[in-house]
Amino acid sequence: MDWGSFYMRKRSTYYYDDTPEATELRRLFHKIHRLQLEKKDQVFMVTSSNTGEGKSTIAAYLAIESARYPNNPTLLLDCDLRRPMVHKLFGLKLQNGIADVIEEHKDIGTAWKDTKLPNLKIVTAGAVHRNPVDVFTSKRFTQMIYNLRLYFKTIIVDAPPIIPVTDTLLLSNEVDGILFVVMAGKTPKRVAIRAMELLQDSKKKIMGAVINNLKSVLPYYYDYQYYNYKYINEDALETTK
Ligand SMILES: Nc1ncnc2c1ncn2[C@@H]1O[C@H](COP(=O)(O)OP(=O)(O)OP(=O)(O)O)[C@@H](O)[C@H]1O
Numbered sequence: 001m002d003w004g005s006f007y008m009r010k011r012s013t014y015y016y017d018d019t020p021e022a023t024e025l026r027r028l029f030h031k032i033h034r035l036q037l038e039k040k041d042q043v044f045m046v047t048s049s050n051t052g053e054g055k056s057t058i059a060a061y062l063a064i065e066s067a068r069y070p071n072n073p074t075l076l077l078d079c080d081l082r083r084p085m086v087h088k089l090f091g092l093k094l095q096n097g098i099a100d101v102i103e104e105h106k107d108i109g110t111a112w113k114d115t116k117l118p119n120l121k122i123v124t125a126g127a128v129h130r131n132p133v134d135v136f137t138s139k140r141f142t143q144m145i146y147n148l149r150l151y152f153k154t155i156i157v158d159a160p161p162i163i164p165v166t167d168t169l170l171l172s173n174e175v176d177g178i179l180f181v182v183m184a185g186k187t188p189k190r191v192a193i194r195a196m197e198l199l200q201d202s203k204k205k206i207m208g209a210v211i212n213n214l215k216s217v218l219p220y221y222y223d224y225q226y227y228n229y230k231y232i233n234e235d236a237l238e239t240t241k
């Protein structure tokens, strides 16, 4: 299945609710939300060891699920300044995003963009070319995250990968929790372990691993039959009330 095309096919709701993938992501967000209630965590970074492992896709879906919770204003923040993707997934302009706010001393309130979900706002990576290391080590960036915490209950950060650049290590100082994406059948175990070691002091923030693309490795895992079975039971319960 081509995840990217969900956005294109059904822009009003972003993706089909009844797919096994959507169900898994909803479950994942329920877990995060429980931790949020216990620990008052707000800012969650989605990262992985290398490029193309599904970080942006998972961050986007998690943000959608989060925004669907009642009274849960959510922000999706594209912190992958080198390979920005969030604006493409949601059909937004790259301009007036993080790099622009930092460079041009703008108020963050002028930068978040609306989406079809009233509770979901997005800050894109921005079009100004700045060294991401300078951005993430600047006082203005720390201040920006501080301010965003006042406006949003949940902030999902789409981060760069850990191995090729140091950006993610710097970003990890600003977040409360880290979700580590592993692409089933692609991410070698030793590379994933090395990436987690590189997180150093922020290692304790790792909430868990998200195994992406399990379907291609374990085809029976996403068997629609099992999901349909569950739905049929729910329908039956509904009619016997
Ligand atoms: N489970 C999946 N099944 C099929 N395609 C997937 C899956 N997860 C991601 N993809 C596709 O793989 C490509 C890379 O995904 P994505 O951009 O989310 O990865 P990324 O880790 O953010 O990459 P980058 O490191 O470049 O930022 C996209 O085309 C996306 O649609």
Ligand SMILES: [Mg+2]
Residues within 6 Å of the ligand: 055, 056, 057, 080, 083, 085, 158
């Ligand atoms: Mg990405």
